Structures are given as C-alpha cells and as structure tokens.
Amino acid sequence: MIVATTRPETMLGDTAVAVNPDDERYRDLIGATLQLPLTAREIPVIADEFVDPAFGTGAVKVTPAHDPNDYAMGERHGLPQVVVIDKHARMTNEAGKDFVGLDRYEARAKVVERFDALDLLEKVVDYEFAISRCDRCRTVVEPLVSTQWFCRMTEMAERALEAGNKQHEPEFVPQNPWTKVYTDWLENIHDWCISRQLWWGHRIPAWYTEDGKVIVTRSEEEARAKAGCGDAQLTQDDDVLDTWFSSGLWCFSTLGWPDETDDLKTFYPTSVLVTGRDIIFFWVARMTMLSLKFMDEIPFCEVAITGIILDKHGQKMSKMKGNTVDPLAVFDKYGVDATRITLAAASAGTDVRWRDDQVESYRNFANKIWNAARFCLMNAEGARIGARVEGASETWALHDRWIVSRFNRAAEEINAALEKRQFHEAVYSLYHFFWDDFCDWYIELVKADVTNVEASPARDAARSRLLTMLEQSLRLLHPLMPFITEELWQRLASLAGEGGREFLHPAYREMNPTVMLAAYPQVRAELIDERAESEMNAVIELISRVRSIRSEMNVKPGEAVRVLVSAPDARTREVFATSIDQIKRIARASEVTISESLEVVPRGSARAALGAGAEAIVPLEGLIDFEREQGRLGRELEKVEAEAARGEAQLANSQFRERAPAEKVEELGKRVDDLVSRAQAIRRMLEALRG
RNA sequence: GCCCGCUUAGCUCAGUGGUAGAGCACACGCUUCACACGCGUGGGGUCAAUGGUUCAAGUCCAUUAGCGGGCACCA
Secondary structure, eight states: OOOOOSOGGGGGGOOEEEEOTTOTTTGGGTTOEEEOTTSSOEEEEEEOTTOOTTSTTSEEEEOTTSOHHHHHHHHHHTOOOOOOBOTTSBBOGGGOTTTTTOBHHHHHHHHHHHHHHTTOOOOOOOOOOOOOBOTTTOOBOOOOOOOOOEEOOHHHHHHHHHHHHHTOOSEEESHHHHHHHHHHHHHTOOOEEOEEOOSSSOBOOEEEOTTOOEEEOSSHHHHHHHHTOTTOOOEEOSOEEOHHHHHTTHHHHTTTTTSOOHHHHHHOSEEEEEEEGGGIIIIIIHHHHHHHHHHSSOSEEEEEEEOOEEOTTSOBOOTTTTOOOOHHHHHHHHOHHHHHHHHHHSOTTOOEEOOHHHHHHHHHHHHHHHHHHHHHHHTOTTOOBSHHHHSOGGGOOHHHHHHHHHHHHHHHHHHHHHHTTOHHHHHHHHHHIIIIIIIIIIIHHHHHHHTOSSOOHHHHHHHHHHHHHHHHHHHHHTTTSHHHHHHHHHHHHTTBGGGGGGGBOGGGTTSOOOGGGBOOOOOOGGGOOHHHHHHHHHHHHHHHHHHHHHHHTTOOTTOOEEEEEEOSSHHHHHHHHHTHHHHHHHHTEEEEEEESOOSOOOSSEEEEEOGGGOEEEEEOGGGOOHHHHHHHHHHHHHHHHHHHHHHHHHHHOHHHHHHSOHHHHHHHHHHHHHHHHHHHHHHHHHHHHHO
C-alpha cells in the first residue's frame, strides 16, 4: 500500500494504516495485515470515517503516539502507542537499533534513504503546510503522547449555559457578537488540560506513592494521611496548574475564599468585568464556570468588552515583535490623565491603533483645563461657590442661562453614555462642552465682568457663577481625568460651604472633602433652556460672522471696526442689545448699532446674512477688497442656494409631504424659508457691491 | 473550509433613516492682560462598488471586492 507523509521518521511508530470504509479501492484490504518496512512489526488496515478518500492516496499511516488525530483513531480502534521520538526530539529504542539516538531530522533523511534503497519510495514532492512552532523559541513542535491532568468540563459548561439562558448572566456589552462567541465555546466545550510543564506556578496537588498510586489532596500531610503510610516516600507531580486555572478563581479567591470573609460577603458577586475579547474563553468563561462550581453564582452580571490596543500599523502588540508601548513612558511624556482619557475615548469594543499624537491632544486638553482654572482662580476674590449661588437665576445674564443649559445637556449625555458603557461618547461631550462652550465662549463672555478690579456685588456674582460652573465641570470630568480634577477641586473647595463638604454625600460628611466623594452631576431638566440656547446661538453667529469678515478682509487684529446690525424681529434686536458689551468685546467692535432695517448701507461695507432675516454690516471704508468680498459672498450664496434647492425639491415631492412625519416636514419648511431669505439677502448684497 | 468585524477628509477615527463630523495634519493672520500644549479664520468628502427597501440611505437588506480577526483542518 502506498501512503503519504510529511514526517517519514514517524512511520517507525505506525501501528495501523487507515482507509475510509466506503473507499472502493481499499475495501477488500480492510482487516488485512501489513508488514511495516524497516521494522519487524505487522500492522492492520483499519477503516475509519476520519480518512478523506480524496486526499493523498486515500490511505493514511496511523501514529497514535505522535499525532493528535492518529491518537484519536488509535483510541477508537484500540491501537498500541509506540513512542519513537523522545522529549529531546531524539529517536527512542522503539525506533529500532539503526535509528536510536538520531535527531528527528537525521532519522527523517535516513528513513527516506532506506526506502529508496529498498525500492519502496514512490516519490518525493515539495509540499507546503502549516507547521506548529514554539511561541518563544520557534522550534518545530512534535506531538508526543504523554500523561497530563485534565479537568472535566461538561457539567460546569452546562451550568454556565443554563445561567446564560435563564438569568441572562453574564450580560455582554456590547451584546453582539460576544454573547454568541461565549456560548458557542461553552457548547463545544473540551476537557481542559490543566498541566503545564513550567517551573513557576502552583504545583499540581497530586502525590505518587512508590508503588505508583496517585493521591490528590490539598496538602502533602493530607496525602500522607490518606495514603495510610505515615513516613512513606511521596513524590509530588512536577507539573504546575495552567495560569488560567487560578485566574478562574480570581473573583472570589481575591476576596478571601474559601474563608467566609466580610469582603466576600460584601463584594461577591461583583458587578462589572471589563476585559478584552481575546480572553473571553481563557478567563471570562472559566470564571463563570468556576464561580458556579464553588460559589453557586455567576461572579458578575455584566462583562464590558473593550477594544484591544494595537500598534500604529494595526498589529497586535507583543514583546516578541517589539512593538509594545511602555505605559510608564507614556505617563511621563503626556501624563496619566491624558493617557486615561485617551483610552476612554476609544470607541467601545473597537480596536485602537495607538498613536502618540492622540494622547498629545488630550495632554493639550489637560493643559487647557489647567489654564482655564488658573484664570478662574486668579479672579476668585469675593466669589463663593455651591448651592447658595445657584439660586438666583433671575439675575443671570443670557450667557449664564446658556452655559447652565449647555452644562445640563452635557451632564445628561455623559451620564447616559457612561450607563451604556459608551465611554467615547462621554469623552466627546466633555471635551466639547469644556473647551468649546466653557472656555471659548463662556469665559470670553464673562471676562470683562470678572476681571473688573473694582469689587462690586455684580462682579462677585459673575465670579461666583464662573467658579461654580468650573466646580461642577471638574466633578463631571473627574472619572476620566482624576488627578488634575482633584488638584484643582481642592483649590476651589475653600470657596464653598464647609470647605467643600457641602458637595459630599451625607454618608461621607465626616471625611475630608475630595472630588472623589462629591456627588456626580446629574441633569436638572428645568435648567435646560432652549430659548437661551437659540438666543445665544444668534449672538454667537453674529460674532462669528464679524470675525470671519475681519479675517477675510485682512483687518488687523488690533483694529476695531464698526458693526451695523439690522434685525426686523424685535426679540432678536433685544437679544443683541442685551449682549452688546460682549459682542463689542469679542468681535473687537468700537461700536455696534442695532436697528430694524438699514436704508443706507455705507459704501465699501462687508456684509453677512444672519438668521431670522438679520444682517451684519461692517463698514470698511477704503479697506474693502471688492474682489475678496465678492468671492466670499459668492461662495456663501452657492452653499446656501444649493442647500435651499435640495430642501425645496424635497418639499415639492408630494410623497414626502404625505408620508414623512408632519414634524419633519415643518422643520424642513422652516429651514428652507431661512435659507431662501438668506440667499435673497446675499444676492442684494452682491448687487449693492457691484452697483 | 466555517463564523465575525471593518472599509467615511491627507492620517487616525466618531456618526442614533431626515443639514456629513472630531482630533491631528494643511493654509492665512495673531507677543488680544488663563492658555503658542494657545487664539481667530479658512480649504479639504463619489461615506469601497453594485443592486434593493424607503417619501428619504453613510445609516436597513443582498451581492461583490479589499483588509483584519476567531475557530476548524493541514496524512
């Protein structure tokens, strides 16, 4: 019979040749006995479904001692196991006296040579196949039958599956696809080989007597007692337990198990396990199974699966590849807070390509927080923070109502995101609230008021509102940037009642105030103020358009401009009027004139269309660059017209009007009206410019 | 071979059927009394391809391509 092999030396350990029972070519030979070349052994031809008739010659040599599949076949057919390669990859006595002591590769060559000499060699062909290698030294691994300790898993896996079905525990977040990965593995459970041939770890608690009896107990003393031979020679198994075996006990062993400690009673079962998808089998499933076994409970109700940190090329990090990041070096370079929030900013469950420049941007964020707080604290004299200053909302300016509204929106979003374990959404909301709303706008809006050197109730009230907003923001930021927020919060605490104690949960009132124990800000829906937001948006738009004109018309930063604002809507005029000081300061305007309409536009003005039919005009006298202004307005018109046309087409579609929710139709209608009126305004401006 | 995920700006990535976004990078201007690790203003998109569902698709469905991962197998 002709068989194929990639490891000719193993033929010395063959104890059968297998064929598929349905293979016509070999049917007659099943049960026959073959002479195994180069040995004195006779081996049977066996029939086994495992054999693929289409592969190779359809006849497979079977080496139970040196191949996992052959081992299984050997078990099915009661074949002997002949070990021909030892632990040092040298041929054993069983390989015969011509081969004993040879290295496996020398033996391989010699077997081929002998076959050739005996005219038994059909052919030698190049062949590519996957080969298993040692992870550490890359040595090719030869399978070798050996005695190992196994843990029977069937019952434990069934219990874990049952808990999954009945209690839906643990719950994976995100649910897909990890629930399926977890249950699939449990459903196809294999007995667990817990022996490891390493020199570190817990040694397997099995002892052998001199006559080869095995005793498994907790200690050698117990083993001795159990053996009933006080001073007999006992030898402990050399193998150690798989590290995941003890890791699997982690949830309760760390709390003092097997003792019934207070910690165990208080903290077990735990709430959330945060881990990576690569150890769902190794660790998570083992923890659930071992916890059910020893504690009768699932150890955590939720498993939050995070992404894995990859290097910047998308490769998994490993010490062997040398592409690992040293967290301590990152901490030194950018700070712990920046590192922490960078990790939180990684989209939930998605792998992250690690890039320093990302950490750098959060280092910059930390610096921004520091400097904003520095500004606030520089102007803290006379300020108070906390519940007492929050009360007087009727005295708040538009921008105060606005920032409080924005803060409460952020608090709402952030709490919801944390609840869903969507940490990146929380980071996004925090970053933009703090940097865009609080720093870029609010601080600038209140700057004149709070930096006033003359003390006054109005100044101190403005300072109190600013510092109160900072204090609340620090609390909101704290879980993501713990160190900087604590440092700054401590500096603020003295401005609050009882040195900050008023912010602590009643249970902690006796302790030293720390932001760690302060209540986490929750949304106060009554402080979300849609009107303040839309009014403030109008002010922001006006300021932005004036700035845009200044920049595009190359007005020097130090140079003040006049701003003429027209607004047909009385409420809009009122809003601009109440914020006129802020507009002047931030837009760097010497004068802001607000009127219902402008009959006469000064020659050489740059203009911008605003919402609600309002218009901003910046007279530039001789300074205006007509070509630039035309280009600027032209680009704007193009954008507005394109969007208006899209909206109009949609509104003209009867299907849309009939089937879309009325609310959406109305919304689009309003938007299109605004766009159309803006387009008209811009066209008038362009005409005026040409004329 | 089976299963899963990804493909959006130069790069790394968010995006919940209804106006495509961020950070970095880029361009221009700025020693504006918290911050140049900053401030202001800009430019930059066939949302992998094709088909379908829908009044409406980056988003839902199907197919294809490319990339990544897991499991199985490798006589």
